[in-house]
Amino acid sequence: MPHPLHAMRRAIVASATVAAALLAVPASAHHGWSTYDDSKPVTLTGKLVEVRYENPHATVRIESGGKRWVAILAPISRMQARGATAEKVAVGREVTLVGYPSKEHADEMRAERIVLDGQTVELR
DSSP: OOOOHHHHHHHHHHHHHHHHHHHHHHHHHSSSSSOOOTTTOOOEEEEEEEEESSOOOOEEEEEEEEEEEEEOOOOOOHHHHHTTTTTTTTTTTTTEEEEEEBBBOOTTTEEEEEEEETTTEEEE
16 A cells, blocks of 8 residues: 555646646647747738637738738737727728738738728737
């Protein structure tokens, strides 16, 4: 029969291991912005052809200049508070996006602002 102190140590180590693993998941799930090149601003104007208005960040696909881009926007709560509602950020709407291109994906950008119906909405 194992000594009670050894069993307690094993339980503490196991609990600490599980807690450390659970704490690491949110940190790895959220991405940083270092994969976008803020030295090369991009402005795209075109129609939205796909919209995912959901957290953690809304994303859109815009057709501009014969190319389709994916743009990472802001969290929904921030967009709504600043006037970029789901009704305004909808498929078929004409928008202008200003942001930074991805260093890893040639067709992706992080949008800093979006112009909807002549209104500029800051996303950061």
